[in-house]
Amino acid sequence: MIDGNRKFEIQEIDPQTLIAWDKNPRNHNIPALKASIERFGFRNIVVVNKRTNVIEAGHGRVQAAVELGIPVVPVLFVEDDDTTASAYTIADNRQSDLGGWDEASLLPLLQELQAMNEDVSMEGVGFSDADIADLMRRVTPSESTASGLSVAEKLAIYNE
Secondary structure, eight states: OOOTTOOOEEEEEOGGGSBOOTTOOOOOOHHHHHHHHHHHOOOSOEEEETTTOBEEEOHHHHHHHHHHTOSOEEEEEEOOOHHHHHHHHHHHHHHHHHOOOOHHHHHHHHHHHHHHOTTSOOTTTSOOHHHHHHHHHHHSOOGGGSSSOOHHHHHHHHTO
């Protein structure tokens, strides 16, 4: 049900005052979230049930913010009943699982970021050098299927 007349109530809130949903089944990579927040700042809003002060979306980001000592995070307050709150929390977490990557488009973007400046770390982006190497193996045809071109030559053509 979309309510186009609904007004959003967004506030900056101390993350330590927010309550994690005790049934949240999602695992979080807190070190990766912290690295991203340290690099880019806190950019995603947290969704909190106004009635209960329980987090509906953003559990990992809130935990990372607390561990980093961030004094306030942006919070969107919603008025959900318990069933809607539970369903939304699960749906919000599941949406990223249902998506995927166009690896052939992702690889050159990651390589471009790596090549821009050797001093620029991929820290906080979520892809390690090993991840990128693995992605390159999946995206780049093997030598046995190449038409006489080396992997380096194919990559050079691919990145043009």
